[in-house]
Structures are given as C-alpha cells and as structure tokens.
Amino acid sequence: MVIAVASGKGGTGKTTVATSLALALAESGRQVAYLDCDVEAPNAHLFLRPALDNYKQVDLLIPEVDSDVCTGRGVCAEACQFHAIVTLGGKTLVFPELCHGCGSCTLVCPEKAITEIPKSLGHLESGRVNGGMFFAHGVLDIGEPMAVPVISQLKDWQSFPQSTISIVDSPPGASCPVVESLRGADYVLLITEPTPFGLHDLRLAVQLTQELNIPAGVIVNRDGIGDDGVDIYCRESNVPILMRVPFDRELGANLAQGKTLVAVAPEYKQRFTDLYSHIKAILDDSGSRG
C-alpha cells in the first residue's frame, strides 16, 4: 500500500506526520519504505537519520548537435515545444536549462545530427533506519528548475514486496511535483493547520486529489490555533478529519531539534497504527464495493 502525505500549504507538518507514521508502523512489525519526494527541500533524513549507503545520479538526456552534420534546417527547433533548441543563421544552439529531455529533436532530425548527453538534475540516496525501515530521498541540484524527473526516478528506483507500506512525503503546493509524488498512491493524508491560509490551500489539495481520483483524509496539525474554517469546510465537503495534533509550544521546540513526534509523545505510536488500520479499512471497504 502507498500512503502519500501532502498539503497545499508548506510547513503544516507533512514530515512530522510522515516520519512518525512510518516509525510507528515499522515498530509494530510492518515492512515500511519511506520515500521523501520533497526533492527541493528534503528534510525527513534529519528526523529519521538513516544510514545512507546507496547513491544514484539523476540525469536528463539533453541534445548535443554535431555541427559537421547539421544542415541548419531547423526541423528540431520547430518540433521543440520549449524553445530549448533554436537555429540562428544556419547554426543550431541548445539551451539546456529550457530542455525537458523529451528526445523529440533527436527523433525528428533528418540528418541524425543530434545525440543525447546526460545533464545532472540531482541525485538519489537510500539506506536503512536503525537497520529496519527502508529510506530513500531525492535531492535536486541547486539552480535546477526541474524537480519532476528526480521525483519520478526516486519512485522507480527500487521495488518492494507487495506487503510493504510505502510512505510518500510529498512537496507542498498543487502543481506538477505534487502530481508526480501522488501518482500511484492508494490514499493521501492531507496535513493542514486551522487558519485561513491552511484552509485556502487545503481546498486546492482536495481538488487535486479529486482530479487524480485518490481518496483523501485530513490531519489537522496545531489544532487550537486560528479558527474553525477547516472544520466547517471538511464537514460540508465530506472530507474526513482523521486526526488532530494539538498545538503545543513545547512539542514544537522538540521537533525543532530534529526529534520525532512519536519520540517526544509516545502515545502517538498507537494513534498512528490506529490511523493506518482506519485507512486500510476505508480502502478495503471501497475495494469490496467497487
């Protein structure tokens, strides 16, 4: 089963929930794989402290033009939707930062003057947490705009037995990196905070899960601050609130140091295993009916 942990708004506690859910499930004897897909700002390793012993480079294949063979007809430039390859005065130029690595220019070139060369986008790392739980994350190179290929390669990197529970820690927002993270998930936990900001971005996240046709439930973090807008919205739109984590300044200070929620407040171990059982029941129920 794949459970993705996402949110529209950043900083609502995705990693706090995802790391503690994963630790609670691993401690209860289940096989758990943690994938930190927030490749722009990967943080889960700071809490889980995995022994990272496996590394993989993530490259994008970008065109290289053999100027001896190129006749400068511009067929490639016409095919490229991203203006990453252009022909000027009979010469063909490549702009690597605009290239999406689709390979279309290579395929259309009538002279076969284009070969593809790797350009670094980032890297993947994996290892075990305390010798048990599998952990992997992706790290986008500084200055590199394209997070999606790093996320998709992270998700395809290693495969797990059917019984494994994968916890996907998603980036914030509602656009392409989030879509890539959520693809293939069985359930999405949406983390929010009870403020107008949290509500505004939760609506977008709920719309996204509906568009992707993945069932979702909400965890309200820092419960007690703000107002009751999130509660009202969830009630009116039939989005279940599965858990509430009350605001607690002391807890915040502990998390700030890189401690996990289940380490600071061990009662959450049971709450998270119960949460998993609840999600599993929801999915089994819809599966048997659908």
Next chain:
Amino acid sequence: MKQLVILSGKGGTGKTSVAAAFAHLAANGNAAILVDADVDAANLELLLAPEVLESHEFGGGQVAVINEVSCEGCGICKDVCRFDAVHEADGVFRADPIACDGCAACVYQCPEHSIHMQPQMAGHWYRSTTRFGPMFHAALRPAQENSGKLVTMVKQQARLLAMDESYDLVLVDGPPGIGCPVISAVAGADLALIVAEPTASGTHDMRRALQTTVHFRVPAMVCINKSDLYHLGSDEIEAYCRTEGIPVAGKIPFDPSVTEAIVQGQPVTVFRPRAPASEALRDLWERVNSELMEGDLDHA
C-alpha cells in the same frame, strides 16, 4: 525601481506574513507594487483583500490528444513518450493529460498524423488594487504545469506598471522550495530576503535557498522567524550566516498575534501595531528597505 523577493526554502516559515507587513509598511514611504509569486498556493490575497480590476486566462502548456478513429494502434506514441503519458487499453491508445508534459514528440512521430496538441487553461492572473498599492497575483489550477511561466507573467506585468508609473519597489512574495517557480521568482531581483525558522528543517532549507540566490547572483539577507522557539537553532542560523557573510536583518519572536492577524485577514502590523512581532517587523523593514534603496548591493 528595485525588486525584493521573499523566499524560504521550507514552506510555512512566514513568508506571506512578512510580505503583507512589508506591503503595509512600504505604503507609508516608497510606493510599492505587490506580487504574489506563490501561484500554487496564493495566500497574500487573504491578508491584503485585493479588489480585482482585470482577470486574464493563463494558457500554460498544451497536451496531446489521440484521435481514436484514425489511430491504427501502432504504439509508436507510447514508445517515444518519456513521461509515461500514453496508455493502451483494449487496443485503444489514450494520452493522460495530467502526465503529459506537452513535448509533442508523439505528434511528430505518429505515422497516421492522429495526434494533435490541445491548449490547456492552466489558470488565471489578476491585476488588482489594495489599500497598500497595486497587486498582481495568480491562481494556477490544481495539477497544472508551468507555474514558473505564470510567475514570470505576473512579475513582468508588475515591472511594466512599475516602469510606467515610476514605482520604487516591486515586492514579490515567493513560493517555497528552490525549483522552477522559485527560479522564476528570483530572476531579476535586487535583493532576496530569506525567512528562516530556527528548526532542523528550517536551517537545512534556508541553506538551500541561500545557495540558490548565490547561484543566480542575487544578494540575500536572512530574517529568523519564531526566533525564540528554539534558541540553539537560532544561534546556528546566525553562525552560518556570519560564516557565509549573509546579514541577519532581523529576528521575529514567536507571537500568537501573527496567527490572529491571519484569521482577521490583516497584516499583523495593521492588526496589532504594538505586538512584539509587529515591532520586530518594523525594524526588519527598515533594515531591508535601507539595504535596497541605499545599500551597495553586491551582485558578485
């Protein structure tokens, strides 16, 4: 005209609360144009209550559509697609509009010319007015691509107006992360203010945000939000900034007034001017503004 961009790396550190306070404080002096560049999750409007003057559709990209009638089912489109967007079921090939990157490789390779590109309506951008000045903002529809292009669009509009009407400042509330929309938000900025949180994650992501500003040669300052939440974390940020030669422009204490102001839909400096966070934000604004207007900004 100067351009200030507010960034953080990590989400939820308080970028928008800082931006809204700056919009208010800037209105007392230099006239500023406000830009919400977090087009994925645009929240600045919740504090500035813009009145929309113009609404424009944003086309974004295109997606491939396969004509089921003329398709011969050869599967070349599926083979050339690097985005896993073409799927076959019972001999019928379909392109998944969400997975499609819009590269059109399949269009050029289809021997039956059975695939065409269809423009997508990716969102809207708006020109608005607020009590603190003009504002440009946008809303990307969920699951859409091209957030970087939309960020570039709202920033361009703001710059054009700033040049036409001689505004001194374009104030950009940036998105979280360091990828495509952040790079578009940073482009052309005179100064980046990184709002950092003194937490393990906040410090880690602030470094990545600072490395990004260095990469694009935009000078940066840091402000520490909720600075008294974890003193060791705050010290760590200050030590890092000292080593890297990045000025720490201010520290904002943890203050429930900030959340209360969000609930009231106001910048905290308007909602409760004497609150500790508001005092700190005024000091911060003075330092950032004087660096912007008088400082010898280092573009090295």
